[in-house]
Amino acid sequence: MISAPRWLSFVNRGSQEIPPFAVMSPATIAARSSTKLGAIETADQDALLRLALVDAPHAAFQDAALLFVNGPQAVPPATRGSCSQGAIVQALIRQDASDGVDHQALVRPDSLLGAAGDCLGLIAGGSAFRFLGFDGCPTTDYRDRRQPQQRFRVGWVTPSFSAPTRYFKTEERRRQYVYPYAGVGLILESNRASLAGGATRPQLSSIVDFAYRTYDAAVAPEGAPDYSQVNWGTPNLPPSRDGDTQTAIAAAEKGALQILCNNAGVYQLGFTASIKAVQAGVDLRGMTLGFLVERNSFDVGAAHDIDLIDDESGIFLPAWQEGVYTRPENWAQFEEIDSYFVNVSGSTIVAAEKGDRFQLVNAATGVLEIRYLNCWATALM
Structure with a gap:
């Protein structure tokens, strides 16, 4: 049984703002300040995850244990935020077909989704998460300003290693x-x-x-x-x-x-x-x-x-x-x-x-x- 979301503190060490419900992984770039311990840094005596949008190495693993989902707030670079991991959460789900894959048609309840390098959300064809549905989620249509052809909406997901959907x-x-x-x-x-x-x-x-x-x-x-x-x-x-x-x-x-x-x-x-x-x-x-x-x-x-x-x-x-x-x-x-x-x-x-x-x-x-x-x-x- 999956527990309720546990909120974790992190700092955005990427180069762009992380939108609400975006999928993240440990940042691989060096932080300009604080003591660095792998994916964790300390600041003001607090331990903070150092996260950014998913990079290619973490996307290749397709492991929900290595991924985090931003909360309902935007987090600019070098700013703190809250994220969750290993629970049923709301995350950005890709909904366009600009890469030749019809993500909207393939995203169905109980289908598997995965992370992609330098992508705001989850895409069809991966295996890190299981999709649950869109009911009750914000209806905002998110777009990546760098890649406006990519469209996302918020949906419920759970790690694929969790218990089967009932x-x-x-x-x-x-x-x-x-x-x-x-x-x-x-x-x-x-x-x-x-x-x-x-x-x-x-x-x-x-x-x-x-x-x-x-x-x-x-x-x-x-x-x-x-x-x-x-x-x-x-x-x-x-x-x-x-x-x-x-x-x-x-x-x-x-x-x-x-x-x-x-x-x-x-x-x-x-x-x-x-x-x-x-x-x-x-x-x-x-x-x-x-x-x-x-x-x-x-x-x-x-x-x-x-x-x-x-x-x-x-x-x-x-x-x-x-x-x-x-x-x-x-x-x-x-x-x-x-x-x-x-x-x-x-x-x-x-x-x-x-x-x-x-x-x-x-x-x-x-x-x-x-x-x-x-x-x-x-x-x-």
């Missing part, structure tokens, strides 16, 4: 009704959105990390599904068929309803959905959809007399459900059934324990129709 992602293409949560106690299946249905299935990094809950038509009686027969596992999901919308068959074959966490960690999770109200007079105030972690440790039976939802905000008690809530930007009181869909999305970071469940629920005041849903989570620790 993640899941789901895609639900069927239209589905999701009913609002009401009352105290467990959320019913009708209040949850299906996380993968039709010909799709959740993509899991490993069944050691996650499992999904699915309806098994072979053991359920004909008609409405018997969810007492639903088990955790990774079997095939129901097949898609022509005309799948809100039919009884489609409702009975919801596919995966929840994702089970088998490996505790800190997860960055998010979702996008296309939704609309299907009842006249539905108020989409407050929180509409929530992509949440349901705590296995929470004793719902003991809390049956407790109001688990805040009527003003629609947010559940964090001891029970925690995650990200979102609503349409143009929320309003609809006097008639909506004829158009709106897109909503959100992301956050949540700690999950083994046995916790990831799910998307309707926290609005009326029934919502979902025509597209994409959910994902990636372990940060």
Whole structure:
């Protein structure tokens, strides 16, 4: 398991300013002052790393243990700064194709990246780091003033020697009704959105990390599904068929309803959905959809007399459900059934324990129709 970033002090002994999130290596040029001890110098009784942009010898090693990543500040030459090493960090990722390699197309989650000599960031084709994603990072488009054809953006990376990435992602293409949560106690299946249905299935990094809950038509009686027969596992999901919308068959074959966490960690999770109200007079105030972690440790039976939802905000008690809530930007009181869909999305970071469940629920005041849903989570620790 990778620890949280540990910030280290360094001095820029290169000849140019080091931009935020740039990749660095020990400087090979001589410092004009201070006592020099290899890559470390002392000044004012402090030990400082002597760093610069990556040179060719360090790039050849492709070893994250020899590389450092600048913090969110620019560091001019001969100036001190803070950097990190050996952790999940944000770093500059090359995004152009000026060298004949389409770095933007090749940079995908779990792909390997490497350092290059005299380059601000990481490039496709190396092996020092593993790419995790861009979500939640600054969207600034960085350029090297000396080489303006090179473009970079900030993304999450982790050393390639770290533990394998843990993640899941789901895609639900069927239209589905999701009913609002009401009352105290467990959320019913009708209040949850299906996380993968039709010909799709959740993509899991490993069944050691996650499992999904699915309806098994072979053991359920004909008609409405018997969810007492639903088990955790990774079997095939129901097949898609022509005309799948809100039919009884489609409702009975919801596919995966929840994702089970088998490996505790800190997860960055998010979702996008296309939704609309299907009842006249539905108020989409407050929180509409929530992509949440349901705590296995929470004793719902003991809390049956407790109001688990805040009527003003629609947010559940964090001891029970925690995650990200979102609503349409143009929320309003609809006097008639909506004829158009709106897109909503959100992301956050949540700690999950083994046995916790990831799910998307309707926290609005009326029934919502979902025509597209994409959910994902990636372990940060």
